[in-house]
Amino acid sequence: MNLSVIILAAGQGTRMKSSLPKVMHRIAGIPMLEHVYRRSLELGADDIHIVYGHGGEHLHEYCSDFEVDWVLQAEQLGTAHAVEQASPKIKPDNIVLVLYGDVPLIKSDTLKALVDKVSANNITLLTVDLDDPTGYGRIVREAGKVTSIVEHKDASEKQKQIREVNTGILALRAGYLNECLAKIENNNSQGEFYLTDVIALAVADGNEVLTAQPENSYEVEGVNDRKQLAKLERIHQQEKVEQIMMQGVSVADSARVDIRGELSIGNDSFIDVNVIFEGEVQIGSKVSIGAGCVIRNSKIGDGCSIKPYSVIENAVIDEAVDIGPFARLRPGTHLHAHSKVGNFVEIKNTELGEGSKASHLSYLGDSEIGRDVNIGAGTITCNYDGANKHKTIIKDGAFIGSDTQLVAPVTVGKNATIGAGSTITKDTDDDCLTLSRSIQKSIKGWQRPTKNKK
Secondary structure: OOEEEEEEEOOOOHHHOOOOOHHHOEEOOEEHHHHHHHHHHHOOOOEEEEEEEOEHHHHHHHOOOOOOEEEEOOOOOOHHHHHHHHHHHOOOOOEEEEEEOOOOOOOHHHHHHHHOOOOOOOEEEEEEEOOOOOOOOEEEEEOOEEEEEEOHHHOOOOHHHOOEEEEEEEEEEHHHHHHHHHHOOOOOOOOOOOOOHHHHHHHHOOOOEEEEOOOOHHHHOOOOOHHHHHHHHHHHHHHHHHHHHHOOOEEOOHHHEEEEEEEEEOOOOEEOOOEEEEEEEEEOOOOEEOOOOEEEOOEEOOOOEEOOOOEEEOOEEOOOOEEOOOOEEOOOOEEOOOOEEEEEEEEEEEEEOOOOEEEEEEEEEEEEEOOOOEEOOOOEEEOEOOOOEOOEEEOOOOEEOOOOEEEOOEEEOOOOEEOOOOEEOOOOOOOOEEOOOOOOOOOOOOOOOOOOOO
16 A cells, blocks of 8 residues: 655644744754655655644645655644545545654654554554653553553543553554545543544444554653743664764763764774764764864765864875864865865865865965975965955965965976965965065154044
8 A cells, every 4th residue: 555644733832832833943953844844755655744823834845855845734623623624635544653753763664664564444652661651542452452542631540550651642544544534533621633543443433553663652642832842852863872982982971072964984994072064974984073162064095094173174194184273174175185274274175186285374265286295374365356256276286375365366396496475466486485574673762652542
């Protein structure tokens, strides 16, 4: 049978105290709703329906690339009412899996085990055993079979001892789901239509309710406030860090690394504390990453050393490169093998050739720098004329003296030397010294400017 997924995402989430819809709050840099959407894709869902209500403009703006059917629940009249907004659109023989946009850590293997149990008119329900089930609906069984779900407030003292509880995640055939939805009433204190009533209807019809359970209870934990959001963030991060540790990566403190995207990293690499990875990051083997670094959408080769508090974004770094501390590599940067970028150096849209060095206090933008070039402290490529960007080319073997301004467009010749304190506005020849300085002189009696008195 084909699989259809309905994701319930209409709740406002008042306890979040936010103008954003609850499901747009992030775990590992990704909205909770996107986590659930990705699990649906991993299951191979034929169609995905997202039921939304509050803040629909935020959902549509961020999730514009989602291949889903957006379904408006104009009035929030309960979970069964929410499902009913989407279920008539689904082919009767499809399996329907109901998920929740604020339950972000559910695993696709858990859901697959649940879906695989569906047949005919039975229902499969995801349950979990909790040490403290207070507040949850209890799964009542007779002779091992599910007979009902009893809400905590309605449970007897004996039923309150039951540790198996309802998660709300279930799967069944769409045609039978619609039959049950048509029978659900709102005769309760909230005046809402509850999806859990499907269980009692199925039992009354003589249909079996099968169950599956997640490996870990956190998979089915929902988020209602920012404390719960922070709790799941740490659980998720711990799990991701443990995965790379099992691949041979050393981590100074697994509680102080954040992976906000996809990280692949080779063995014998080391990650110090408070390092953040964002987007798609690929790191080779035997790479050392110092404390406080931020690495985003970048590729780093084997044997690199990234010293503390360096920021790397949309950059390519070849093998055995030395970076930082306090270096900033901006988009379009490519550092070739055995090059060095030192403290307080900023590089953007620049090729730094093999073995070349910019050891401290420089800005290199829109540049093409050859092999074995030395960039002195305080060097700046003046790439912007106020309207357009221009390129600086520094050929192999050049030596750029400290406090040099290279006014682009300009080319420094092969093995050329630029004297310290120069402003270079014209191309320089190969194998020559170029400098621009005024003759040193002293002016006696010169007075420094003073502040005007008010």
